[in-house]
Amino acid sequence: MAKVKLVYFDFHGGRGEPARLALHIGGVTFEDQRVAFSDWPAIKPQMPYQALPVLEVDGKLLAQSNSINRFVGKLTGLYPNDPWQAALCDEIMDAVEDSTRLLAGTFGIKNDEEKKAARQVLADGPLRLSLQQMQTRLEQSGGNYFADDRLTVADLKVFAWIKDLRSGNFDYIPTDLTNRVAPLLIAHFERVNTHPKVVAYYASR
Amino acid sequence: MAKVKLVYFDFHGGRGEPARLALHIGGVTFEDQRVAFSDWPAIKPQMPYQALPVLEVDGKLLAQSNSINRFVGKLTGLYPNDPWQAALCDEIMDAVEDSTRLLAGTFGIKNDEEKKAARQVLADGPLRLSLQQMQTRLEQSGGNYFADDRLTVADLKVFAWIKDLRSGNFDYIPTDLTNRVAPLLIAHFERVNTHPKVVAYYASR
Numbered sequence: 001m002a003k004v005k006l007v008y009f010d011f012h013g014g015r016g017e018p019a020r021l022a023l024h025i026g027g028v029t030f031e032d033q034r035v036a037f038s039d040w041p042a043i044k045p046q047m048p049y050q051a052l053p054v055l056e057v058d059g060k061l062l063a064q065s066n067s068i069n070r071f072v073g074k075l076t077g078l079y080p081n082d083p084w085q086a087a088l089c090d091e092i093m094d095a096v097e098d099s100t101r102l103l104a105g106t107f108g109i110k111n112d113e114e115k116k117a118a119r120q121v122l123a124d125g126p127l128r129l130s131l132q133q134m135q136t137r138l139e140q141s142g143g144n145y146f147a148d149d150r151l152t153v154a155d156l157k158v159f160a161w162i163k164d165l166r167s168g169n170f171d172y173i174p175t176d177l178t179n180r181v182a183p184l185l186i187a188h189f190e191r192v193n194t195h196p197k198v199v200a201y202y203a204s205r
Numbered sequence: 206m207a208k209v210k211l212v213y214f215d216f217h218g219g220r221g222e223p224a225r226l227a228l229h230i231g232g233v234t235f236e237d238q239r240v241a242f243s244d245w246p247a248i249k250p251q252m253p254y255q256a257l258p259v260l261e262v263d264g265k266l267l268a269q270s271n272s273i274n275r276f277v278g279k280l281t282g283l284y285p286n287d288p289w290q291a292a293l294c295d296e297i298m299d300a301v302e303d304s305t306r307l308l309a310g311t312f313g314i315k316n317d318e319e320k321k322a323a324r325q326v327l328a329d330g331p332l333r334l335s336l337q338q339m340q341t342r343l344e345q346s347g348g349n350y351f352a353d354d355r356l357t358v359a360d361l362k363v364f365a366w367i368k369d370l371r372s373g374n375f376d377y378i379p380t381d382l383t384n385r386v387a388p389l390l391i392a393h394f395e396r397v398n399t400h401p402k403v404v405a406y407y408a409s410r
Contacts, residue, residue: 047301048338057289067295074288083279085260090272095254101306133253 001029004075006046006068010034012202013164015065015100018156019072025151025197026076041123047183053108066093066157073153080148088155089147092137096161099130119172127165127173128181134158135182144191151195151201158185171182206234209280211260211273212252215239218369220305221258222362223298224277230356230402231281231341263266271298271362273372278358285353294352294359297342308375317359323378332370332378333386339363340387348389349396358401363390364397 006023008016023030035043035052043051048063053063055071062068069110073079080086102122138146141158146154166175178185192198212230214223228235237270239258240248249255253268259269262275278284285291288311306325314320343351367390371380383390397403
């Protein structure tokens, strides 16, 4: 068995959460290294692309969150074998990443009025459109899961994103945005959130 | 055999070029739909996530360029079977996408001095760092190809990116940036550029 370590920030969400959940659901023993934000500047230059999450497998580093999710998905049986179903899984993960980057692009805005304006443009435009398109994809895939008629890393990626969007951590992003524009994603969120291994994971922390 | 159509803009580069090249190299018959920029506003609302490229397979649409590259890579034998080699392939494609987005983020800047400043920050910072990290990855993978000791879609993705960076199409991005900061990527570019099927493809257009 490979020695696996996931390096990410110390909170329940963001780009590292899907891989953490997949490893727990798949029962893979791994080191869950959680980096305090205060320690990040010292660690950053050592990381490929100076970003997290990073997966370490037998001492070798892998960067890029969706690349990590895909590798972990194969390791845990949470990634489709069929090429088309795999492509649907990939497409959704990339779509979430698109939205994540747009939102992350507002983190550095110092002026509060400017931040408010930028985030309202996102919420009314690209974030809304992306949520609606994800809902369409969910419907096309049968309504329960995004690919392969079962839980995959795509579901965990969307789950973590909706969790972030509803968290209230992002000023001027209405926490009820998903409820209003893509209610099926809320039903999907609850489906993942009540998965016995997801319940057990959050209960254990 | 599936009926395949690739929809992308009418130029030799950008996010659609790796899949076009892979389909040509793999000898897959496909419809190469090239959208004129003047036609794009009318087509845009019909596309998932309102973006290109889009791959159509037996009438079903797939969005997200790297998801398309991966699916096409499997179709053409240009994607690794081994999970770790596949992960290295994925990581590089995602890294190119990171840089592509940063550069695309400057397209809308109207003021020329502002555009110049923004692009100089990119060229001296994240684009340079990313090129250096890609060069390191290339060296770690043996120096010739990014994964699996052979040509994969990762090589085509980096090839198209370096082609774009050297094109002179982006004001204030020095065309010799790659030569200066990651010369092994230039040797890699020439390796792909002189691949007989790549030569034949560009000669035919």
